[in-house]
Amino acid sequence: MLREGIEAALIVGIVAGFLHQSGNGRLMPKVWLGVVAAALMCLGLGLAIHTATGEIPQKQQELVVGVIGLVAVAMLTYMVLWMKKAARSMKRQLEDSVQTALNKSGSGWALVGMAFLAVAREGLESVFFLLAVFQQSPSWRMPAGAVAGLLAAVAVGALVYRGGMRLNLAKFFRITGAFLIVVAAGLLAGSLRALHEAGVWNRLQTIVFDISHILHEDSPLGVLLGGFFGYTDHPTQGEVLVWLLYLVPVMYWFLRDGKPAVSQ
Template identity: 30%
Template sequence: MGQVLFVVWRESVEALLVIGILFTWIVGRPDSRRWLPYLWGGVGLGLAGAVALGMLILFAGEAMSESAQTLFQTVLMLLACALIVQMVVWMRRHGRTLKQEMHTALADEVGRSHGWGVLLLAAIAVAREGSETVVFLYGIGQHLVLFEFVLATVAGLALAGVTFVLLQLGGRYVSWRWFFRVTEILLLLLGAAMLMSAVDNLLSLDILPAIVDPLWDSSAFINDGTAMGGLVASFTGYRAYPALTSLLIYLAYWVLVLGLLRMPRATRTPVGA
């Protein structure tokens, strides 16, 4: 439940940031009334696309056999893990220039009097966040009952709204820079947890060899079968009885992530400046 709340919160704040950047630029123009309908139309179209993707994934999973469902969920968890890494790396490289890049794109569309271009820009921006959220939630929400899932989603949306307002107050309480820095660490840990869940499935399906299973027993320190240990496992990928294959893949994940984060990134106008 905590994973769902965190994902909805983080992705919703990012979506609100994008919408806020577009909205602020448009309302600053004397002809804003002309362009606002295209902006809100794009937001609605992007949300509709994300919902449609969610329904498609849900129906596709329900139509499969149990083993096929497990494999389907595994593929989506691997995809979600890859999306998390891509998103964190992308924000590291473009986060500081996101506002400038979006304003430039909007200026080009408005300068050419392309209202549909504004709509498409907004739709793509919102659909990107929404589709990522859909994939993440499908990967982590399989074991939640409907009430818990809805409660976590609503709480995440409410928390995102409060967070966005606080961040917009000029960084008096928390800055965009620190928000993204802390949440990107949590996202990467969540990505590792989803990767380990996918590896567990692949091991159970005999698609991957365990090599050595278990490699050690650390249940006396943290037992992932308990409530606290399960929380640690769900956010970090920790296993009290890991297979050697799981450990090697876990280490490879962090080597790859750290290598990508060390690559040069853009350094211009900070987000929200």
């Protein structure tokens, strides 16, 4: 949530800065309207999916958990790699989009849709990621961490916008991107586990090792690691294989071209 919150704050900050510099600061309420609408839409969608999942039989729940995990992995992967590629020209593209919106409608209502889509993209990624984490490892620590990360992102975004804080965005997105790739690998392994419980995947179920005597998956630390990295104390061949097949090539692709350049 810290990363996604800062991504969203960066987008809104660039738009706000351009509006003020171009003498259109009066249109900022339209941007905030789009931001709030996107946040409410994502929150409503997350609550609806979470409620609906709890009302279906256990076996079908596992299927939903597996599918949500796969969607979360796909969205995380796309956004991490997209940020690496798009960050170099994101500021220019956003400013061009704002100018186009202003040219089409002097009242600035097009900014509502632009802000809505920008924040909704980050919000939907967060929704599916949080749903996958909560369902695979339910614990009060997960929502507490999500709220703390979001509040920290709001504070950082405000400080960056006002010029009171210098943040090396290239380094930040590189470190958090690598971290999220590891998280996504764990979600993928957890999704395979859920699909097995749902009866969809029944191959490669031989236990590779069992370290429950060292760190049980139901212990506080085990639950935390399970939520973040898909940890289990008795992984199967399929879970280890899919974890490696995802982590190694995606991490290599992410790190191979050096540091991404993020527009300030």
